[in-house]
Every structure is written in C-alpha cells, then in structure tokens.
Amino acid sequence: MAPPRRLEPGDYRDLVRRALAEDLAGGDVTTDAIIGQGDRASGTFLVKSPCTLAGLDVALEVFVQLDPRVEADWKFRDGDTCAAGVTIGRLTGSARALLSGERTALNILQHLSGIATLARQFVEASGGTITILDTRKTTPTLRALEKYAVRMGGATNHRMSLNDGVMIKDNHIRLGGGIANAVTQVRAFAARRVVEVEVEVETMKQVDQALDAGADILLLDNMTTDDIREAVRRCQGRAKTEISGGVTLARIPELASTGADFVSAGALTHSAPAVDISFDIQPA
16 A cells, blocks of 8 residues: 655645734744744754644744754654654744744644644544544644544545546435436436446435446445445445445544544544643744
C-alpha cells in the first residue's frame, strides 16, 4: 500500500496567513510592550496526553511567517504516536515571533493531532477487517488539513469534494424520481468518465432497488446490525457496502464483524477532541 499523501506548503500557507491576520490584527500589544525586537528565545512543544501527531509543518509555518529565520528541531513526524510527557520538538528564533504565534500554532497542532488520534483509535478498533472512511463533515476551509490528519491516523479519505465521486443520497432520490431513475441519469451524465455510483439506502427494499439499478456501492444508512448483515449478504458479488449513521468508536468492532467493506464516521473530523500540547518558551 502506498504511503498516505503528505501536505504541500500550498495546502496551508494562505490559511496560516489568514489565521495570523485574525489573531494579530493591529499587532500583539502585550508582547510588543515587553519584548525587545532583537530578543531571541527557544520554545519546546510538550505532549501532555497520548496522541498521534498531525500538523507539525503547519504549526512551524506559523512561526516562519513571523520569523523566516526560525529553526526547528523535531523529534517526531506526523503520523507518529507519542506518550504523555514527551517533548516533540524545539524551535529557536525571535522571541516576539514565538510569543505572537504560540496560540495560532497550538490551535492548529492540537486540532489536527486530535483528529489523527481519534482516527487511529477507530482503525485499531476495526482490527483491520473493515476500512475506516471520513466524510465531508469538515470545518469550512479546513478540509484539506482535517482530511490530511485523518490519513495520518491511518484512516482513509472518502470524497474531498462533490466532484470527487458520485453519491446518490435520500434527497437526490426524492427529487430525481427514485433510485433507478437517479442511477440512470448519473450513468448518462458521466458516460465519458469512469465513475463508481454509490446509492444511500435505508431499507431492504431500497437495497434491492439499488442492486437492480446497477449501483456499485450501497451506503447503508442508519441500519441495525442485523439489517447490515442482511444487506451485505444480498450484495455479495454485486456491490460493495458502506456503513453510515450512528457510528461510534464503541460500535466499530461490532460493525467490522458484519462483512461490510467500509464504515464512514463524520466524528473523525467534527467531534475529535483537541490533544493537550503545550509550548513553553525560554530565553535563548
């Protein structure tokens, strides 16, 4: 399996620029009053709870934009798992830059590491018998970073945008004249593209309709475990299955035992708690 795609600077430079503009509108009055322009300092990132890291390069970019000469000494990489009490890296540079960028950098690093940590927990709970997918339930403008964090946790990205795959959901079905008609319309619209058609289903009747219409993947939405097993049985050899709705970390072992191919969890990105990481600054 190919390693997960890493972030490119273009994925986050403008975002960091806007984040700093938000926090430093008019300057940092406290730091500017107390710290001299030429003062230097070093800052240490300390992990205070077990986690999987994500966002180190993005956090560093915060300080680089404030002080292009800042130096970083990372002890870990994104995707690494750390125990509580571990120092993950040290930065040296302008004291003003380290103080003014501290909160923005920590907000990013704690949030992305929280997502990576939760994703890793889901993957470990699956026992490798089902693929853990994320969703489009991401913070607006942060999708690239949040889905990157999912990858660092070992889970798999689903659609990055509405143009990245076909998913016929309940509203499409109602407005499109039913499952069969919706699938037919998609096939005609995307005739020149090789696409997999995924259809959301909630009942066994809809499972049969989607299979008869030639769907490639069935999104089993809010089904009981018994219904999921039955849907998987009906789909064998005809379509893949994805479990969705009501997915929690505690349910993953049970859902992994159903034989479904995928399970998607919006919680990976919209409900991951931030990791406790501190940035302690000392004179250099």
